[in-house]
Amino acid sequence: MVTLEEIDEIVSKMTLEEKARIVVGVGIPGMFGNPRSRVPGAAGETHPIERFGIPSTVFADGPAGLRINPKREGDEKTYHATAFPVATMLASTWNREILEEVGRCMGEEVKEYGVDILLAPAMNIHRNPLCGRNFEYYSEDPFLTGEMAAAFVKGIQSKGVGACLKHFAANNQETNRTNIDTIVSERALKEIYLKGFEIAIKKSKPWAIMSAYNKLNGKYCSQNEWLLTKVLREDWRFDGFVMTDWFAGDNPVEQMKAGNDMIMPGKVHQINRKRRDEIEEIITAVKEGKLDEKILDRNVKNILKVLVNSPSFNKYNYSNIPDLNIHAKVAYEAGAEGVVLLKNNKVLPINKDTRIALFGTGQIETIKGGTGSGDTHPRYVVSILEGMKERNLKVDEELASTYSKYVSEMRKKEYKEKKEMFGESNLTSRLPQDFLNEDEIEKIAKRNDLAVVVISRISGEGYDREPKKGDFYLSDDESSLLKKVSQIFHKYERKVVVILNIGSPIEVTSWRDLVDSILLAWQAGQETGRIVADVIVGKINPSGKLPTTFPRDYSEIPSWNFPGEPKDNPQKVTYDEGIYVGYRYYDTFGVEPAYEFGFGLSYTTFEYKNLEVKLVNEKVKISLEVLNTGEFPGKEVVQVYIRAPKAKIDKPFQELKEFYKTRLLNPNEKEKVEIEIDLKALASYNGEVWLVEKGEYEVRVGSSSRDIRLINRFIVDDEKWRYTS
């Protein structure tokens, strides 16, 4: 078995070929004639070097759960993994303990299924709500992103397997993702797009980082020495290893030199005839003196120093039976804390014998998560209809069977048509929602007490969403259904609730006044239906807060040039908005959002009292009390925004610098909250150094970025530049 101490000696004895096989993957396992992975469905594997006792290791996706094939040829066992809530929903919990617990469960499934590194967390910033993979990412804010990622990584790695932060960096769209040139200022990079990675690396020491597909200021991230060596290694002291995204970049020798230690999945020539096997290219480059072998040695050591701790190197005898029942409960708890109550005119919670008319095909085709490498293969998914029935809610049976019949007929028809056209069918088309006429809805309204309408959206890797009806906006048929249900149910003085089963924001301004309550259930994984049912009846009191802004309209978002120019085939995207992303833009330039960053209602109310702020030894010490002033037990997310003085450097109106989720507080119960913020965390980057400018700082404590309850101030009496990186 290889030990850390032996690595230098082993590398000194390795042949050039062996070193090249360490830094290049085996190719996509099971494709193009490559041997299948010992864990079918895994995304990549490394080469074994038998004579040194170096085993192969296995890498698999993804952020919402381990993605491996649930079934294997000739094997009657199953290999399901838990489908947890998507990352944006996990971030909506604002609960570090939940992220760590989910990480522990995923880490156990990774280990027990024989995988060494989970290719997660994915943590790119929500620069624009239409990015197809936003569901896989946490937030528009780098601090929340970094804190969530750090907790998640700690959980995963506590099980003795690795996490891999991705995609490093500024991979904020899917359009032309493998070639788009992302032009970003150094300040926007350091304060927004890199900051989350920096926090996660310093707080949780991830085993690996995945460099991103895109170019960054002209150079592929995987070939960008400023990013991978200057920032990552020299400034941040990252001591894991860097792998490419799959088939990323165009020059393996440049990747080696830039500090990208490993090329994944390997064998690029299998998908691109114009390219040579990366192993050959590297060997040739060394022989021709175009690549210093010392660089190769450095990268090999970076890899082996990490992998010696892996289960494979330690010959771990994995069981293939992780405890999926325990993990299902954690998936439920995580989702329960991630639901965001956006509107509630005294409708929810309902009592259990309320008669419910459930509309929307999403009640049956409930979306557990997004598509692509962030997908999952759980044992089951509890749909919203199933969840309500399982919890014995009084769902209108006749209407439910109407929807069931409609969905199965429409899918059968679609499958037949697509089979004729394409041979196979990928059931992804959105079904028309407006198939009930007013008379039918009239009858339904008379025999029920409440209408619940499910609006679903799905997106995924490889394509971005669009600012059009049926995507960012409601489709005409969704609007028509909602208007009819609203008009008819209100005529009979029945209320209307909308459940948003979506992975990232949609437009709500044009229709939210038609309904009495809006519950954002995101894509909550396999337990979605149970979570929704339990929130509706008040078994769960929603405590989620938005990690990303819901803009009033797509025309008001700051990343106006998404996804880049030229419009018909973007080659370059310039982040003109700089640091003014999300609420940093809306708050600074006075643009009203539909629902602001940090927003989320509860079934109870909270009062904030006795805020004290003092600056002691370069630490901002904050204390306050939070009191439950309502009738329901609930949890509150205390958010701390800092408004820095206007001085030499322009700054956003305010920035999130800490947050704290209370324990479950019973009515009239209070909790004393104590928070500490390093003064250095308030610095702005002026292009050369990080500066904490002198002047008066405002500490804004509240229940959302726009629901500030208490304000206090402190003075920084002289200019302190903290650090240059």
Ligand code: GLC
């Ligand atoms: C994909 C994704 C990355 C994933 C990798 C392996 O292209 O960009 O997130 O981990 O390939 O599946």
